[in-house]
Amino acid sequence: MIHRPKYHFVPEKNWMNDPNATIYFKGEHHLFYQHNPDDWHWGNLHYGHAVSRDLLHWKHMPVALAPAFDRGETHCYSGCSYINNGQIELLYTSVGAGERCQNSGSQQWAATTEDGISWHQIEENPVMTNDMGPDGALTEWRDPFVFHWKGKTYALVAGIVKEQYSAVHIYETEDYRNWRYVNEFFRNACAKEVIECPNIVVYGDRVLFLYSIWNVRVLHWFVGTISEELKLVAYNEGCVDYGDFFASQISFDNQGRTLMWGWLREDPRRGLLTDGEWAGVQAIPRVISITEDNRFLQERLPEFETIRRTEEKIELKDFTGRKYAQTESVSAEITAAVYSEHVFSVRLLEDEESEEYTDIIFNPREGTYYAPMEESSLLDSVDKRPILGYFPRSGDGAVHIDILLDSSVAEIYINKESCMTLRVYPMKEGKRISIASEKGVERAEVSVYEVEL
Template sequence: MITHPSGALGDEKYRPQFHFAPEKNWMNDPNGLIYYKGEYHLFFQHNPKENVWGNMSWGHAVSPDLFSWQELPVAITCTEETGIFSGSTVIDYTNSTGFGSVENPAMVAIYTEHKNDKSKQSQCLAFSLDNGRTFTKYEGNPVLDINSPDFRDPKVQWVENQWLMTIARPDLHQISFFTSHNLKEWKHLSDFGPTAEVGGCWECPDLFQLGDKWVLIVSLNPGGYQVGSGTQYFLGQWNGKKFIADDVKTRWLDYGRDNYAGITFNNTPQDRRIFLGWMSNWEYAHTFPTQPWRGAMTLPRELSLHGDRIIQTPINHPNGFPEVSFTTSDGAIRICENNERYVEIGVRNQKLYIDTSRAWCDLDAPTLQEIAIEKGEIDIRVIVDRGSVEVFAVGGAIVLTNLVFVETALTSVQPLAGANNLKVAGLQTTHA
């Protein structure tokens, strides 16, 4: 159940049932993802007043399991002169900032303050001593200012007894790294980029370790895999001062249209690396036909590494998902509202594909994605919500996240030739 200040989740057209979406008004990037005292905190870019981008503030929701979300009042609000752009939160266990105490450590938000006249972006702090319910802006803000109009999205973590900030220089196609002992005074360490995909600005970076590798996630807009927004990642090592990539090969985190600006949670139990993205695309986000809200998050996914590929595994829903899985080397299924409205997913000509042309609207966007795969039979898992499908293939090494539009919901599965080992849960099975 997703609850909001006014009560339980609504039943508006396209309203997702197990993806987080705000009760009303605009939402984009996830911010400040963190687990603390039994709660996952989701902060997010939010317009508290309108269903379009603007008045950027940090919305807030909490959950014990990443699905039962409770939306809370706005956490950090904009001013007439400034917007509160993307960032991260940490728990200051050592009280390095002096905001709290060792007994009651502060939750500290590190965010980008954006001048509405577009003259400058700088990094600021706000802190909470009541588990994120209220925040106080630091009187000494900004704590990092390089006098640049494009300098944003700090992801901060505690690494090797110091705070490490990973932050974007969007117009330069660079990611910069800074270090601090108290979150207030920052020293520049190094820069990474430009390299690989540079067809748009670089945003919303995240640096973390998976096994014996370090991963650097970089969102890109425009210049995605097919159109508009996309997310690439690099593999390499962090040597304490700089990120050294193994290569400059392009690796896409998602081959669908609708997964952008995603980052991972800090402070998770068992150090699980859990990712959450904004399920939309800047090509059409403003005209997305939903009311009274606009924007949702992807499924939360645990990341792991197999060879040189990130594996994404959806976090299990307590009640299970409506989903279908099958194997094929040359076959497909359709997930249908009826015989005229459906999504087709399968393999043909040695390519994995998803075709949403029969489950889309008038918005101008590609409705076919294809990804070359190795020869042979592959596994495909599709999780279905109202308004979206998420495809996890080859054990989660290939992922496609796509918004869809049908009048009610996708409720049945129709296997086509070549679809083997079909398993269906929470959906009906029909035949042509």
């Protein structure tokens, strides 16, 4: 079984989950991430660290931040970064044992560095405590994210209020050391859902607000503004990714772009030991933006084209049946513009006997796409629940598709406005790629690229 991705970022070994504190600094992109350096299962959370100049080729760095066990800390949970006094600082959720557990005793801590390799907790910690907010301490209080609005510095932190509902809270600072609670920035409509990893991007007088829901395949986006009372006023909303893209982080590069990062969850693997003691994948960073009419756009990283190695073009007209690409690979990119009112599908990772394959079925008329997953693996132990997503029609009437296939990963972009990420764990090593339609495709322009770092 080959499940370890070849061009997505994965740790050299052991466990990885949320991207943390992503930042562009002095010509390099820094990726920090939740990491267990001792085991390929969740636990013992440190901050792993890697750097890149092109977002594709990564250099593994030493562990950046370890729990301060002598101060009662057992885990370094998710957080963000910012520049203070010319260096990257970290603001993250600190968790301990007993009264310092994640449910009721988490704190927000800061960490600094002198060499850009190792970060250490400052003596003044904690810089925020969960009793700073509304009446009673917040629970499940975690994942700070720093941003600037109207010349002031704020942080968002998620937390449950009075064990009744989940919300995102806003705090203000002038020096990154002394924070004060302002108010409840956003309240979740579903009280039982636990919010994680809130992010915000400022576009003039408007903002893009993102958050994940713990233990559910949900990552929401909102486009809106911030009121004078520092509350979110939403104009539009939707789903960031219908599959296993989770715990987003944001960074800004030297080209003026906003990059969104995400953990490609290992949950569907259900503890399966595959081709090594590793777990967790980072998505290829996505270029994101908002439109004048408050839509959220996600685009495949343009630099990705530099690792295309071969191209096969397929042109179809008034086509029915199944067309196989000559290119066979588990590391590929498939792009297509399909003009059709009828249902069609793209098939990935099909073996010679057609015992395993992953279909993505598109219905242009209804604006849906669907991954049945039943035939994706012969292994009974992995999660093969179906995934359904929605996409808007494009201006030219085509369904524009871009799929990044990388062993156990398929990142699917549709019309720049919809994404679905699949985690697939086939037992055989199927490499065949095809497109099919029973009722006919009017026209399709397809390219299949072999990809290699």
